[in-house]
Amino acid sequence: MNTADLGLPVDVPSTALFTDQYELTxxxxxxxAGTAERRSVFEVFTRRLPDGRRxxxxxxxxxxxxxxENFRFDPDVLGFLRERKIVDEQTLTWLADYRFSGDxxxxxxxxxxxxxxxxMRVEGTFAECVLLETVILSILNHDSAIxxxxxxxxxxxxxxxxxxxxxRRTHELAAVAAxxxxxxxxxxxxxxxxxxxRYGIPTVGTSAHAFTLLHDRERDAFQxxxxxxxxxxxxxxxxxxxxxAVRTAVEVAGPExxxxxxxxxxxxxxxxxxxxxxxxxxxxxxxxxxxxxxxEYAIASLAAAPVDAYGVGTQLVTGSGHPTCSMVYKLVAxxxxxxxxxxxxxxxxxxxxxxxxxxxxxxxxxRLDEYGVAEAEVIGTEAVPAELADRQLLVxxxxxxxxxxxxxxxxxxxxHAAARANLPLSATQLSRGExxxxxxxxxxxxxxxxxx
Amino acid sequence: MNTADLGLPVDVPSTALFTDQYELTxxxxxxxAGTAERRSVFEVFTRRLPDGRRxxxxxxxxxxxxxxENFRFDPDVLGFLRERKIVDEQTLTWLADYRFSGDxxxxxxxxxxxxxxxxMRVEGTFAECVLLETVILSILNHDSAIxxxxxxxxxxxxxxxxxxxxxRRTHELAAVAAxxxxxxxxxxxxxxxxxxxRYGIPTVGTSAHAFTLLHDRERDAFQxxxxxxxxxxxxxxxxxxxxxAVRTAVEVAGPExxxxxxxxxxxxxxxxxxxxxxxxxxxxxxxxxxxxxxxEYAIASLAAAPVDAYGVGTQLVTGSGHPTCSMVYKLVAxxxxxxxxxxxxxxxxxxxxxxxxxxxxxxxxxRLDEYGVAEAEVIGTEAVPAELADRQLLVxxxxxxxxxxxxxxxxxxxxHAAARANLPLSATQLSRGExxxxxxxxxxxxxxxxxx
Numbered sequence: 001m002n003t004a005d006l007g008l009p010v011d012v013p014s015t016a017l018f019t020d021q022y023e024l025t026x027x028x029x030x031x032x033a034g035t036a037e038r039r040s041v042f043e044v045f046t047r048r049l050p051d052g053r054r055x056x057x058x059x060x061x062x063x064x065x066x067x068x069e070n071f072r073f074d075p076d077v078l079g080f081l082r083e084r085k086i087v088d089e090q091t092l093t094w095l096a097d098y099r100f101s102g103d104x105x106x107x108x109x110x111x112x113x114x115x116x117x118x119x120m121r122v123e124g125t126f127a128e129c130v131l132l133e134t135v136i137l138s139i140l141n142h143d144s145a146i147x148x149x150x151x152x153x154x155x156x157x158x159x160x161x162x163x164x165x166x167x168r169r170t171h172e173l174a175a176v177a178a179x180x181x182x183x184x185x186x187x188x189x190x191x192x193x194x195x196x197x198r199y200g201i202p203t204v205g206t207s208a209h210a211f212t213l214l215h216d217r218e219r220d221a222f223q224x225x226x227x228x229x230x231x232x233x234x235x236x237x238x239x240x241x242x243x244x245a246v247r248t249a250v251e252v253a254g255p256e257x258x259x260x261x262x263x264x265x266x267x268x269x270x271x272x273x274x275x276x277x278x279x280x281x282x283x284x285x286x287x288x289x290x291x292x293x294x295x296e297y298a299i300a301s302l303a304a305a306p307v308d309a310y311g312v313g314t315q316l317v318t319g320s321g322h323p324t325c326s327m328v329y330k331l332v333a334x335x336x337x338x339x340x341x342x343x344x345x346x347x348x349x350x351x352x353x354x355x356x357x358x359x360x361x362x363x364x365x366x367r368l369d370e371y372g373v374a375e376a377e378v379i380g381t382e383a384v385p386a387e388l389a390d391r392q393l394l395v396x397x398x399x400x401x402x403x404x405x406x407x408x409x410x411x412x413x414x415x416h417a418a419a420r421a422n423l424p425l426s427a428t429q430l431s432r433g434e435x436x437x438x439x440x441x442x443x444x445x446x447x448x449x450x451x452x
Numbered sequence: 453m454n455t456a457d458l459g460l461p462v463d464v465p466s467t468a469l470f471t472d473q474y475e476l477t478x479x480x481x482x483x484x485a486g487t488a489e490r491r492s493v494f495e496v497f498t499r500r501l502p503d504g505r506r507x508x509x510x511x512x513x514x515x516x517x518x519x520x521e522n523f524r525f526d527p528d529v530l531g532f533l534r535e536r537k538i539v540d541e542q543t544l545t546w547l548a549d550y551r552f553s554g555d556x557x558x559x560x561x562x563x564x565x566x567x568x569x570x571x572m573r574v575e576g577t578f579a580e581c582v583l584l585e586t587v588i589l590s591i592l593n594h595d596s597a598i599x600x601x602x603x604x605x606x607x608x609x610x611x612x613x614x615x616x617x618x619x620r621r622t623h624e625l626a627a628v629a630a631x632x633x634x635x636x637x638x639x640x641x642x643x644x645x646x647x648x649x650r651y652g653i654p655t656v657g658t659s660a661h662a663f664t665l666l667h668d669r670e671r672d673a674f675q676x677x678x679x680x681x682x683x684x685x686x687x688x689x690x691x692x693x694x695x696x697a698v699r700t701a702v703e704v705a706g707p708e709x710x711x712x713x714x715x716x717x718x719x720x721x722x723x724x725x726x727x728x729x730x731x732x733x734x735x736x737x738x739x740x741x742x743x744x745x746x747x748e749y750a751i752a753s754l755a756a757a758p759v760d761a762y763g764v765g766t767q768l769v770t771g772s773g774h775p776t777c778s779m780v781y782k783l784v785a786x787x788x789x790x791x792x793x794x795x796x797x798x799x800x801x802x803x804x805x806x807x808x809x810x811x812x813x814x815x816x817x818x819r820l821d822e823y824g825v826a827e828a829e830v831i832g833t834e835a836v837p838a839e840l841a842d843r844q845l846l847v848x849x850x851x852x853x854x855x856x857x858x859x860x861x862x863x864x865x866x867x868h869a870a871a872r873a874n875l876p877l878s879a880t881q882l883s884r885g886e887x888x889x890x891x892x893x894x895x896x897x898x899x900x901x902x903x904x
Contacts, residue, residue, distance in 0.1 A: 028681075
């Protein structure tokens with residue numbers, strides 16, 4: 001069976017192929033060399049935040065858990081790997097039985113992160129862990145980038161709701177994940193029906209200029225929409241002349257008209273004029289929704305305008321200038337041998353070029369100041385200091401191959417709001433700056449390399 | 453049935469939900485108003501290229517054809533729409549029978565485009581066409597953005613092959629589409645196994661720092677890899693000390709070593725040193741592959757370096773600064789009534805704000821100069837001038853609901869290379885500039901609006 005049967009525009013039988021070829025050839029070489037079963041610890045982290053950003057947002061964890069659970073090599077996939085001669089028969093046999101049986105710990109989804117934060121830690125044999133690199137990074141890099149943009153936009157919007165409308169500006173399935181990440185970051189709803197279907201996110205809609213243009217007169221279009229959707233609907237008022245459209249809208253729907261949408265022009269100016277006109281027409285309860293290439297800066301600039309809700313598309317789904325994170329998945333420790341109980345050796349790339357990593361299995365904790373506000377991201381590889389024991393950030397996600405930390409998306413959304421609220425106030429400044437809290441390494445800055 | 457059965461990290465039964473809610477509510481209102489069956493013409497175009505870009509690349513057309521063919525509302529989807537009260541029963545009944553039965557014309561995939569180019573034209577009833585807006589734009593906006601970046605990179609790389617390695621930097625399914633678009637734009641291969649499986653794109657792989665770190669000595673890792681993959685393999689030489697690694701690599705694999713990969717540091721400098729060292733060791737045929745946040749500028753800057761191939765990740769899958777296009781899907785003409793043969797009326801948004809469109813069903817042709825080089829993108833709404841009749845750009849893609857223009861991806865890739873080669877030489881300058889040929893409108897600049 002494959003997804004062609006479902007009419008999806010993809011044809012990939014499982015998550016196992018969302019994988020770079022070298023993961024499989026490294027597996028083959030390690031199986032032959034007898035090193036594949038060495039116990040290994042991989043960590044996901046980022047060396048820096050996107051330029052000027054003050055915090056990152058962990059998103060996609062729930063999707064990672066699905067992907068790990070469903071990472072299986074079925075006969076179609078094995079046939080493809082055989083036909084293309086990507087790996088040998090011994091490796092194919094090994095892959096046919098693949099189920100991740102290790103442990104995954106990570107920052108809970110919605111939590112904030114900083115440079116060096118060990119966002120996820122995957123532990124098991126080298127063989128079972130190395131295969132998961134690509135799909136884990138795909139999900140976390142994409143979803144966290146969107147959630148970070150969403151979080152900044154929701155800070156800027158304050159109490160006004162944000163609607164995610166970006167499906168048309170990104171890959172059709174990335175759009176579904178983007179809606180999910182936007183919800184985590186504080187958006188209230190989405191226009192994307194697939195996101196509503198898959199994740200239960202509230203869906204909303206207004207209408208397009210095409211609907212007005214379909215009809216002989218704007219009035220006919222408004223009447224058709226109100227007749228069908230009720231007076232609480234949102235009418236789009238900028239197809240021809242905004243002032244005339246607002247007058248017609250209130251004539252057609254009465255002062256009970258739910259909302260009007262403005263999708264072009266100087267939104268600050270137009271919103272003020274439309275508010276005044278609506279009020280003069282008695283439609284004091286009619287809301288104003290603005291859309292039109294909004295980003296967090298445009299949203300902030302409309303804070304004093306009489307706007308009731310924002311619809312955001314392009315800038316949300318493209319991460320507002322940072323469409324991906326730079327998270328990496330690095331081997332930080334591995335056993336000396338495949339013997340049971342063989343001690344772990346911390347390992348790290350040592351070459352020049354700014355890509356040096358810190359070896360060793362890490363813990364992380366967020367230290368608070370005397371007012372209970374986050375003060376530092378503390379990371380270490382040895383014993384956790386007693387005063388940080390109850391501030392640790394990593395939680396158990398997968399235990400012996402079984403997912404143990406599923407949670408509803410609303411819990412994730414609430415967690416993000418709480419985590420952000422616990423940062424210093426300058427976290428939500430939109431201006432470019434440094435990470436809002438420093439990352440401190442204790443127990444020494446670097447692990448020992450494993451012999452060169 | 454849904455994709456959960458397949459272990460995909462998505463759960464969407466068909467392409468019909470890759471749709472903004474307002475498409476369905478507009479349908480409902482138009483059905484009630486008696487306007488849903490008015491014959492309509494929608495066009496996909498962009499008002500501008502990304503800032504500084506000289507041409508765009510049409511990509512995703514083949515995926516659009518799949519999506520249109522599979523746009524169906526099955527019982528699961530209808531149940532969702534009913535439960536959420538998104539549309540009424542009359543509309544659900546209409547949707548249950550939905551099959552697109554209209555016509556689609558468009559620029560053939562791989563063709564270049566300019567501001568205003570009518571990249572795709574969808575014609576049928578308003579009802580059947582309006583529903584396709586979101587999914588068509590998702591696909592074209594994403595895939596064309598990636599293909600445009602790929603095209604610039606392949607120009608910069610000249611005859612040296614480019615490997616797409618960006619899966620980990622974008623959504624796991626966007627990655628598959630990105631590999632496809634990169635191939636259209638001139639890339640030679642991909643690391644993404646799903647793209648190899650789905651689209652037959654050649655797949656390649658090297659190895660990661662983790663593989664070296666897994667072993668007690670770099671030499672052990674190299675021996676394991678060569679033992680498993682043969683001497684033609686690519687060894688990663690920048691885990692510890694590059695010069696020592698190159699020496700070890702040639703000792704282990706002999707001068708028949710296929711390639712070495714450098715993933716960090718000053719690539720220009722390191723490539724020169726490694727080339728010299730390889731040559732001194734007699735490994736004159738060993739190739740050098742560089743990877744490390746490359747974009748088209750970095751690739752161009754390595755033109756004089758002894759580099760044999762480039763691996764590109766982040767910048768490719770994020771469109772090298774422009775992760776989406778700004779393509780829109782606009783109603784440009786519709787029938788006066790639902791009567792058979794009712795004449796088409798050109799329509800266009802008239803409000804201020806820089807979003808004015810040009811009404812009327814359009815043709816497009818590329819005019820050549822006396823040397824056969826492209827000179828202008830000519831667009832019109834009336835009769836095609838005789839001298840441009842055989843230079844028309846739109847081809848028939850779907851006829852009466854049936855896809856008539858499937859083609860192999862290699863044909864698309866070849867078409868792009870030919871189309872780019874036919875542009876003025878300055879098209880492939882990397883510096884920021886204007887579109888390399890102007891867009892000329894004939895038969896009047898604007899269509900008549902359909903009454904306000």
